[in-house]
Amino acid sequence: MDITTKFSDRVKHLEASAIREIFKLLAKPGIISFAGGAPDPELFPKKEFAELAKEILETQGNTALQYGITEGYAPLREWVKDRLVNQGVLTKEDDVIIGSGGQQGIDLATKSLINPGDGVICEEPSFIGGLNCFRSYNAQLYGVPVLDDGIDTEKLEELLKSHSNIKVLYTISTFQNPSGITISLEKRKKILELAEKYDILIYEDNPYGELRFSGEEVPTLKALDKNSRVIYFGSFSKILAPGMRLGFVSAPAPLLERMIICKQTEDVHTNVLSQMIAYEFVTRNSIDEHIAKLRAAYGKKCRLMMDCMDKYFPAAVKHTCPEGGLFLYCTMPEGYDSKELMKKALERNVAFVPGTSCMIDDKATYSTFRMNYSTASEEDIETGIKTLGEVLHQFMEA
Ligand SMILES: Cc1ncc(COP(=O)(O)O)c(C=O)c1O
Numbered sequence: 374m375d376i377t378t379k380f381s382d383r384v385k386h387l388e389a390s391a392i393r394e395i396f397k398l399l400a401k402p403g404i405i406s407f408a409g410g411a412p413d414p415e416l417f418p419k420k421e422f423a424e425l426a427k428e429i430l431e432t433q434g435n436t437a438l439q440y441g442i443t444e445g446y447a448p449l450r451e452w453v454k455d456r457l458v459n460q461g462v463l464t465k466e467d468d469v470i471i472g473s474g475g476q477q478g479i480d481l482a483t484k485s486l487i488n489p490g491d492g493v494i495c496e497e498p499s500f501i502g503g504l505n506c507f508r509s510y511n512a513q514l515y516g517v518p519v520l521d522d523g524i525d526t527e528k529l530e531e532l533l534k535s536h537s538n539i540k541v542l543y544t545i546s547t548f549q550n551p552s553g554i555t556i557s558l559e560k561r562k563k564i565l566e567l568a569e570k571y572d573i574l575i576y577e578d579n580p581y582g583e584l585r586f587s588g589e590e591v592p593t594l595k596a597l598d599k600n601s602r603v604i605y606f607g608s609f610s611k612i613l614a615p616g617m618r619l620g621f622v623s624a625p626a627p628l629l630e631r632m633i634i635c636k637q638t639e640d641v642h643t644n645v646l647s648q649m650i651a652y653e654f655v656t657r658n659s660i661d662e663h664i665a666k667l668r669a670a671y672g673k674k675c676r677l678m679m680d681c682m683d684k685y686f687p688a689a690v691k692h693t694c695p696e697g698g699l700f701l702y703c704t705m706p707e708g709y710d711s712k713e714l715m716k717k718a719l720e721r722n723v724a725f726v727p728g729t730s731c732m733i734d735d736k737a738t739y740s741t742f743r744m745n746y747s748t749a750s751e752e753d754i755e756t757g758i759k760t761l762g763e764v765l766h767q768f769m770e771a
Contacts, residue, residue, distance in 0.1 A: 445471025548698025586672025685762025
């Protein structure tokens with residue numbers, strides 16, 4: 374029996390990433406990888422978590438190991454809500470639920486809102502986990518380019534004007550994955566105005582917003598939203614540790630109710646021990662001090678990577694200048710294929726993510742690539758960028 378003939382319409386069109394085969398080579402010894410999207414494990418609060426886990430299991434083990442509430446561990450939910458209210462992101466009337474990572478929030482919202490054929494506008498480039506989630510619900514994806522100050526709002530309006538099926542705009546508004554770009558305040562206001570005019574919802578996915586290392590804070594779309602159009606997704610992955618699988622969503626109450634029903638059939642509730650460790654950590658330690666440490670570390674590595682690129686890359690290769698987050702995005706002149714560059718770079722033991730995996734049409738050729746600066750050591754950043762510079766010079770002269 375051929376099991377593939379039984380696949381659902383939701384999954385049968387999903388394809389393994391075009392670059393998955395190339396990524397298998399990342400296990401090669403000696404590789405310097407800028408391809409990951411993970412935070413620096415050296416900055417995980419491992420000692421504190423170990424002590425807290427022991428204490429929680431000894432003193433609150435019955436709660437930590439019992440089934441939990443689908444909405445999330447109440448003290449952590451309250452803490453997240455208070456923090457977002459204090460940051461001006463939410464009002465006291467808003468509510469949050471805890472999910473298994475920000476990714477689950479995106480999935481639950483999409484399951485609750487999107488019918489096959491409904492339109493979702495995504496930034497191009499965008500986060501593959503978001504794109505694949507929308508694909509798995511048979512959404513129709515539309516791309517809107519990301520400019521230096523965020524979404525091209527003229528293109529956004531053209532799309533909204535010409536497609537009546539659009540229900541959602543998906544944006545990673547601050548320190549975008551993969552570009553590192555932050556949407557300007559003016560554009561945020563314009564995006565909200567367009568959402569109102571064309572009656573769409575906005576998914577604001579903000580897992581990197583706390584990781585600002587330069588420039589000025591910009592209010593979230595959620596903070597500027599007057600009419601409950603923004604569904605806000607956050608995460609502990611980049612400020613604590615992704616293995617904890619903790620994220621949160623704020624949405625209008627009737628939508629949160631739907632999402633909770635959906636979550637009950639996915640994983641019932643988020644890992645209680647993780648939630649309790651996170652809660653005790655954030656209330657006993659200064660989370661802001663911890664985040665300040667992360668900001669300083671990532672800011673230093675980002676500046677080093679940009680300096681090395683300016684020194685070693687051909688001048689025609691441009692890079693974004695992020696003010697936070699984990700990524701920057703490079704663009705070769707038009708016509709060069711970053712998948713081909715990736716093959717050459719891997720021969721020299723350096724890896725990155727070709728732009729193709731961040732795009733709606735992942736079969737086309739793109740001259741862009743994503744570089745992560747959080748996980749490599751400073752020494753590896755120097756060596757890796759120097760090598761990649763040599764590869765780029767050869768590649769572009771060939
Ligand atoms: C833009 C974006 N959204 C969501 C996620 C999902 O994060 P998590 O599920 O670990 O909270 C990621 C992870 O890399 C991301 O880059």
